[in-house]
Amino acid sequence: MNAKKIVGEKAVDFIQDGMIVGLGTGSTVYYSLLKLGRQLEAGLSIQGIPTSVQTKELAEKLRIPLIGFEDVNEIDLTIDGADEVDRNLNLIKGGGGALVREKIIAKASKRFIVVADPSKMVNTLGAFPLPVEVVPFGAQLTEKHIKKLNGEPRLRQSNGTPYLTDNGNYIFDCTFLDITKPFELEIALNSIPGVVDNGLFNGMADVVITVDNGEPIFLDRKR
Template sequence: MIEKKEVGEKAVEYIKDGMIVGLGTGSTVYYFISKLGELVQQGLSIKGVPTSKQTEKLAIELGIPLVSFREIEQIDVAIDGADEVNPELHLIKGGGGALLREKIIAKAAKTFIVVADSKKYVETLGTFPLPIEVVQFGYEMTMKYIRELGGNPKLRHKKGIPFLTDNGNYIIDSSFQEINRPEELEKSLNLLPGVVDNGLFVGMADAVITIVDNKLVTKVRR
């Protein structure tokens, strides 16, 4: 938890007065949003766009003003976590089930910054099962297509029933062993009937704040 707090709070340095800020979801981003709430109480003027109902609730509790896409043209900075990050700063996201909204907000941001503890930084993506958001109708066929791409898909459950995203969709978690070509896999999955989007964020992160050899570092995409 110490690492999560350290990297999460570091990200606040990227937030300036007047910005529209994408607010991610997850245990590391929690510390970023909590610190941001403190600064708002001290007079920082920003507006947030949350990636999930969970984040929306937290932001409201902390007094962070929120806006919707109907009210803005672009997001200045989005801060979010990741389940895995590789040296090229490609990501696996979606462990919390908010990957679609997270990807929409990351794409809309001028700058997308990821906060991740040292355990999330990996040489090759794929140890963490890849979350794939799918529509409920015909999900069994969608799972069949994922198997044909080399995956081992499992429908995510919570408390014994299928997990539903904030968008009313299912999540399929699929292991692919090592993901050596994330660009190809991301595109192939999104072409499958029933797939809404998947948790591969390829070439989207501009920087990752993490811990290497017990030191706080910021890695910038080359």
């Protein structure tokens, strides 16, 4: 069973003709994009807004029509993956480094659909190191402030040099033990000068699609 494929493909059922669709990043959304590409060939018509350069390139390969983010006021639906999902559908995202654009696009969306294989489902966030995107200028000081919040930051590397996001920034992957107060931590991290944003997506997911006994199941956010 390929759980990523099951949930990635299932999410495409939410897409309707004429929609503007936010296209997430990662190996689960990959399956959504493949299926979307097939549906476009069969006559569906949508316009996509990619959350990363990687997704933009894949969408172009699959001939998914794209529209500039500056040309829309609102996105009908966004499909994206997650690194962890807690029982209240709060998320850790950013394992693929796209968290800033992903959060901007999720926030602009009428509906935010998250695709998560069962390994991502947790009681409490925090086993997955929380990605924090940081401006390179003064990053060593920003790191010290993150440590004061009891985080253990590790500068993400790529081929022996600091990994750079699509926005030209660094990422600190931070271990916080259990994240029992995700809303407070999200605000505290984003209050540090130099932090662009962090991978906590609290209260944003409308629906999480995961797998139980080989079948897709839908978890709706309680409002």
